[in-house]
Amino acid sequence: MLRAHTVEDVRRAEQAAMARLPDGALMQRAAAGLAAAVVDLLGGAYGRRVLLLVGPGDNGGDALWAGARLAARGASVEALLLAERTHADGLAALRRAGGRAARDLADLHPSPDVVLDGILGIGGRPGLRDDAARAVERLAGVPVVAVDVPSGLGVDTGEVDGPHVRADLTVTFGTHKVAHLVDPSATACGALHLVDLGLDLGPAAVEALQPADVRDLLPRPGPDAQKYSRGVVGVRAGSATYPGAALLAVAGANTGLVGMVRYVGASSVADRVRVAHPEVVGDGRVQAWVVGPGGGDDAAGMLAEALADDVPVVVDADALRHVDAPLPGAVLTPHAGELAAMTDAERADVEARPLAHVREAARRWGCVVLLKGHHTLVADPDGRVRATTTGVPWLATAGAGDVLAGLVGALLAAGLTPYDAASVGSWLHGAAATEAAAGGPLTASRVAVQIPQVVRDTLAELG
Missing domain, CATH: 3.40.50.10260 (YjeF N-terminal domain)
Structure with a gap:
């Protein structure tokens, strides 16, 4: 560390x-x-x-x-x-x-x-x-x-x-x-x-976090594992206007770190998700939810339905606008503009003082807050903060946050604490972006595809 x-x-x-x-x-x-x-x-x-x-x-x-x-x-x-x-x-x-x-x-x-x-x-x-x-x-x-x-x-x-x-x-x-x-x-x-x-x-x-820390925290199936014991993550995301957000959030969740991914959304979006990810199934019991990417006007309902299950929730994108009370056990994943809107602050001030703002947000909402940026910060309500030092500037691309939300949700469902899930997810996301970019341009889809290889490399190099 x-x-x-x-x-x-x-x-x-x-x-x-x-x-x-x-x-x-x-x-x-x-x-x-x-x-x-x-x-x-x-x-x-x-x-x-x-x-x-x-x-x-x-x-x-x-x-x-x-x-x-x-x-x-x-x-x-x-x-x-x-x-x-x-x-x-x-x-x-x-x-x-x-x-x-x-x-x-x-x-x-x-x-x-x-x-x-x-x-x-x-x-x-x-x-x-x-x-x-x-x-x-x-x-x-x-x-x-x-x-x-x-x-x-x-x-x-x-x-x-x-x-x-x-x-x-x-x-x-x-x-x-x-x-x-x-x-x-x-x-x-x-x-x-x-x-x-x-x-x-x-x-x-x-x-x-350093590679050895990530290796120690990564969930690994035991010899008697089965798909339910490894964790099930659910994704409520996407809309007719933004179907791609659902595909990307599911891609981040469906990287092999859990035993099953469920998708719940509009039928037209669900059909596209099943074509892209045939192993993804429909509604049912989960250990964690990912809510918000591309949700548009449906995001409030998505969040309410996810919270009703009383499991950890990753709240991202459109769903962040509907957080109006403390959410113990949740992970909020705003960028500077979204955090500014949530706290009535100026975006420029959040960008100038991210450490102060992310700590205050974690205290205010009573949960882990992941503030995306060049060095993403993950803050726990108890005052602990981790900074992510992996990643490249090319990662500032549309959809990258959707992939990150899905990945963090999978780690939550696999049993990591909200603080560790957000920290490890951010580290893997940045490392995958670095490898996928290879010094050049990058898209969010390529980040998701690269995540399993980063996990394998991390386990192999330090195992």
């Missing part, structure tokens, strides 16, 4: 570590890991030009000590000092190793090979001061390695307010931070590299 902690968590763990380690040991570990990551990025150190953007905090000290290590290996290292107060020992080490420092960018080499962003530490506020923002703007186009977190981001919130650094690589220390996993800040972090400092950390603020 990839775990991301808050600033307070990290500081508490660092203080405990510093009490048992020699003075400066944590910074030296961080600097060594940072320097090694820069060498890997550049393919070597000798002859490379490295520019450090140095602020007043410990991240500036990390950058200076890493710069000293790079200079000792033959790199040409310069530091732009962006604060009156600078980490004195780190600056002295850089100069001893042959590096130089200045307070004006014009006094330094104009074409570095890489920039190390040590402007602000994890305690910094969102945004950059004007002088730092100008320096970052003037260096546009140069690869950037962020020290711990790109400067200017909301570290505990993932929010962005004002100018900030966009990194190609973020080298973080001890643990991942919330900003690494939560949009919109996650898009500014680039690739992530964790340097282990041996910190003793408690529960994480945000988690991200």
